Each structure stands twice: as structure tokens, then as C-alpha cells.
Amino acid sequence: MLFPSLLSMATVALAAAETMTLSEVLNANNKTLSTLNSLLASQPALSAALASASPITILAPSNDAFSKLLSTSAGMAVSKDPSMVAALLEYHVLNGTFNSSAFTTTAQFVPSLLTNQTFTNVTGGQVVMGMLSGKTVKLMSGLKETSTVTTADVMFTGGVIHIIDTVLTIPLSPANSAVDSELTALAGALTTTSLVSAVDNLKDVTIFAPSNAAFQAIGSATSSLSTTQLSSILEYHIINGTVGYSTLLMTGLANETFPSLMGTELMVEATDKKVFVNSAQVTITDIIVANGVMHVINNVLNPSNSTAKANTAATTQAVAFAGASSASTVPFTSGISATTTAPSASTMTAGAEKAYGTMGVAAMIGMGVIAGAF
Template sequence: MSLSAVLTANNKTLSTLNGLLAAQPALVTALSSAQGITILAPSNDAFSKILSTSAGMALEKDPSMITALLQYHVLNGSVPASAFTTTAQFIPTLLTNTSFANITGGQVVMGMLSGKSVEVFSGLKEKSTVTTADIMFSGGVMHIIDTVLTIPLSASASAIDSQLTTLAGALTKTSLVTTVDSLKDVTIFAPSNKAFQDIGSAAGSLTNDQLSSILEYHVIAGTVGYSSLLTSGLANETLPTVLGGEGVAIESVDKKVFVNSAQVVITDIIVANGVMHVIDNVLNPSNTTASPVPTATSQAVAFAGVSAASDVPFTSGISATTTAPSASTMTAAAFGGMPSGAVGMAALFGAGAAVVVGF
């Protein structure tokens, strides 16, 4: 069957999607002639969750945003349900517009098997579950999903909605927001608020140059290190950061991943220009040899002579627009499973993101 015939045959479940596609003739033509694609088709119930909200109403008035959203629901490859496993896969989509995806090969979704269900994770670790799998058509395969995917936000906006308000505040204080958001193909190791609190006695005395150096030491440009790479291809490697190429050491031990002496506690927050992982310590560019004790329940801070503070530094004027699943702390099981979470509707279409919309 053609794509058009499949969409028509499933109109009872996909009438909202069909209506949106009807207003996108160029996209429909491209999809109808494409070969080897996978369409993640949100059900009517999935769209009903959002179209009654202010974000949904704004979406209906912005054809360019609808185009980007629909492109993000098309995987560049034919991926039947049987291809998903309990190991996370990061699959590129047709969303390549650099206003939304400053990443080589197009923005990705993360897919994996959870029990007998295929789950797909998008921006802010929002979860969509496949409810009807393997609807075949001449150009590939379609899966119906229960939740509209979230287009990944900029790194700075993702930090805010992931409750990484100290990091967001530090980026603002040092005027690094635009710099970090505009880099291509990044891996960001994002210290939690508690990690910054643990060096709280030193935070107030840091100059802007010192704080900038610390922040730059947490960013790798040119390598998108999803969790699957951190435990395999990048394990036991040293990756150059944007701080003059100064390196951080990646170590994988018993389903735990460490960056220098910091442990990754939340994986794979997909952002507009790459991926962000939350770590439990602030990395110190003056202590590049800091190494972990994998059997320890917590790691020593990488800064000498500091003490923890009760206040969370750099957060004045910084507040989250939503509480996303990406704010949920994970354990060592981060590299063996994913948490579920409610949909953060305010973030669904990039609320608060520093992204220019246009084609």
C-alpha cells in the first residue's frame, strides 16, 4: 500500500495527523516518494493532549513549526519493531533544519525496548510509547505512538527545564549562553545543582574568567557522545574540551560512567546541538588527573579546600518553565534502562528555547 492509502485506512486513529499533513503538500510529496523511512505517527489522543493548550494553539498558527515537528517524526531508515532492543539506539530523523538541529546527519530520537513495548525518547527525555507497530507501506514502516515527540531545545533551555538552574545561571553570568547553544555536535557534561553546592564556598569568589574556564571544560565540540558510545567506543578515551582542547577522561565500569572523577547520573538529554549528560561533580580544569573510586557511593570533589553551601549559587532570576523527565535523578541503571515521566507540555514546542524559527 502507498503511504496515502495507509494514512486513509487509519484515519479513524490518525485524522488529526492527516489534517496537519494536508496543509503540508511539499512534505507529503517528499514522504510519498521516499524509500526506507519510519513514520512515528501520533494518534488523535496524542494530539488532543496538546492542541487545547496555549502551546498547541500557537503551533496551529505556525506552519514552519508544524513542518519541523512532522519532520522530527520521520526516521531516516526503515526500523520495524523487531529492530528495537533493550540497548538504546539513536536514530536520525528528517529534521535537519539548523534552526532546530545543529547536528550532523539530522536530529535524533532514542528508541529502545522496555518489556514488550517500544519506547521512543525525544527532547527533555519525554517518552512516547508505540501502541500499534509495523504498519507497512511501500516506502517503509509506520508505528502509531501515544505522545507527540518533543523537539529538542537549546542546551541552555534544556538545562533550565531539567532543573539545572545553577548551570543555566552560570552560563548567563559568563555570557556563554549563545556560545554553547551555537556550537555544533556537542557533548555537555552538566553538573547538577548539588554538585555546584558542594563547592559552594568557592563559587562566590570565582572570577568570570575562572568560571568560564570551568564551564568550557564541561563541553566537547565535534563529538556527540550518546550513552551507547560512552560505554563502548568512547570508554577509556580522553576527549578534548572547548577549553583549549584540555581533555576529560571517560571511564566505564560496571554500568557506571565517569568523567574524570564525576559520575554520570542522568543520561541522554537530547538537545538541539547534541546531547547532555548530568554529572554529580563539577569538573576542575586545574585538576585534570582526578579519577573515580568506582566502588564508592559518592566521589570526592575535584576542588581542594572547599566546603558545601546551603544556597544554590548563580540561580538569581533563573527559574524553570516546566519540570521535565530529564530532571529525574537516575542511578547506575542509567546505562541499562530509562525512567518514565509525564509530558511537559510547556516544553513540547520549545517554550523558552533560544531558537530562531524559520525556513
């Protein structure tokens, strides 16, 4: 019978693929992966490490994916810096074997081999988010840039390769991520208080980042804040030592209190697929940053009003600063401008995900330093 014969042939082919080494599989797919092969050849230490690593998952950008990157001056600058090339390649290797069937409609945050502290400060390695969208695996990296798996489950002796259509973006520092996510009021407030380096160099953080509209809503109060008061307010938006991705906020961290960087506790509450922090709702989830994760919120939190709670049934929340009113302009934004408008600037409800367009390549020129500068 023809069908059993074909099935037998497919089984033999799969078994053969699983016994091929990484280099053999990469060479066999050189027509699609020649740029990746060339970059790996320029990194002999990494290539040798990958040859014996197991179990791993390689997210392999196609030649077309690298062409999109290398067609820009920023991409060419990346390709000429060996340390950045090494970091970029390491970020495309996940710890563990994740076949396409391992991904579901629930987001997974999988550690990569990128542990170089020049680029990341997350225990266990910087993560890549993966989830199923229809029948396709989508991957999210820095600035919520999305890559699509175009060819899945290319097996080799040490694990599996998935070919992707867009080069992953190494997550930027919180300050740089804020700028490119159109959180320019937060970026400006960090600059005003000289907290940029301090926040960017923290390890394992969860940052609740007020939107520009949230800062504008308390605009009348911002001009009277001292630098010390503004610093305390900003530090109140940071949980230090815990990286709370959206899946954890909805489950393990939900309905608990956590000490903020300034000391006063924050209350995280999850209800009806929404996440609230004190009197604010999370509106954009999972902007992966160099030292953890950032979630956008629609209210500025007030450490002097730490018992303020959100009305979970309401679409908007009362400001946490008594007597404050909206300003005609967004405070702290003077002199702050983005190099690109990233997908992370798009409004999205907590827990929801969508596919985005191509990489904000211009952002990659500054991705090599955790502590950004303005």
C-alpha cells in the same frame, strides 16, 4: 484445514499492506490518524517528499496524542506556526525502515528527517531514541519525554508506520534543557558568563552538566571565581564535535581522553555499567538537546585539576576544588526558574532507562530557536 487458510489470508493481507502507498495507508487509518493527516495536508512540500521517500519509519501520533498537545495554549501556538509544524512532523520521520523487531533492550539513537538548523544542529539529523521495554517499543525525545508505540508495523511501500500515544518533543537548546531539567545552577552560570548563545549554537556536542548539588558542594569557592575562570570551568565540561550518547560512552568512547571546548582534556571511563568523567559520575544519561546530548554528573570538573579521578567503588566523590566546601544555597540560581519540570530532572543511573509520563507541553512554546534566552 482452517489454520493454513487463515495463515494464507494473513499473508495476503500483509502483502497487500506492503503494496499500499503512504497516502493510502494513512487514509485507511484516518479514524486514528486524522489529525496527522490534516497537519500533513497543511505541508504540501513535506507530504510530496514523504510520498516518494524510502526507506523511512513514520512515528505517527494518534488523534489522542495530538489532543493532549492541542488542548493547551502552547500546543495551539505550535499548530499555528507552519515552520514549527513542519519541524515537528519531520522529527517524527526516521531515516531507514525500523520494524518493531529492530528494537532491543539496548538504546538506539536513530536520525530523523529534522535537519532545519533553526531547530537542530546535529550532523545527519536530530535523533530519536528507541528501545524495547518488555514487549513494547518506547521512544525518547527532548527532555527525556517518552512515547509508547501502541500499534506497530503498519507497512507501506516506502517503509513502516508505528502509531504512538504521545507527540515527540523536539529537543531544546542546552540552556533551555538545563532549566527544565532542574539544572538551574548550570543555566545561571551560563547566563553569568554570557555563554548561553555560544554554547547553544555549537554543533555536535557532548555536555557533562553538573547537578545543582554538585555546584552547591563547591559553593564556598564559587564567589571568588572571576568570569574568565567560570567560563573556563564551563567550557571544560563540553566535548565539541562528538555526540557521545550513553551507548557510545559505554563502548566506543570509554577509557579515552577528549579535548574539551577550553582545550584541556577530559577522561571518560566506563566500569561496571557506570560512566565517569574525571572525578565525576554520570547520574542521568541522554538528555537529547538541539545540538547533541547532555549527561548530568555529580561533581563540578576543574580544568586546573585535570588529573582528578573518581573512586569507581564509592557512592560519592571528593570535590575537585581544593579547600572548597558546601554552601547553604545553590550558587548562580538567582532569577533562574523552570517553565516545567521535565522527566530529565529525575535521577537515573547511567545506562538505565525507564518510561515517563506525558509531554511537558509548555516547553514546546520555545522549541523553535536553538539559542535560548533568559
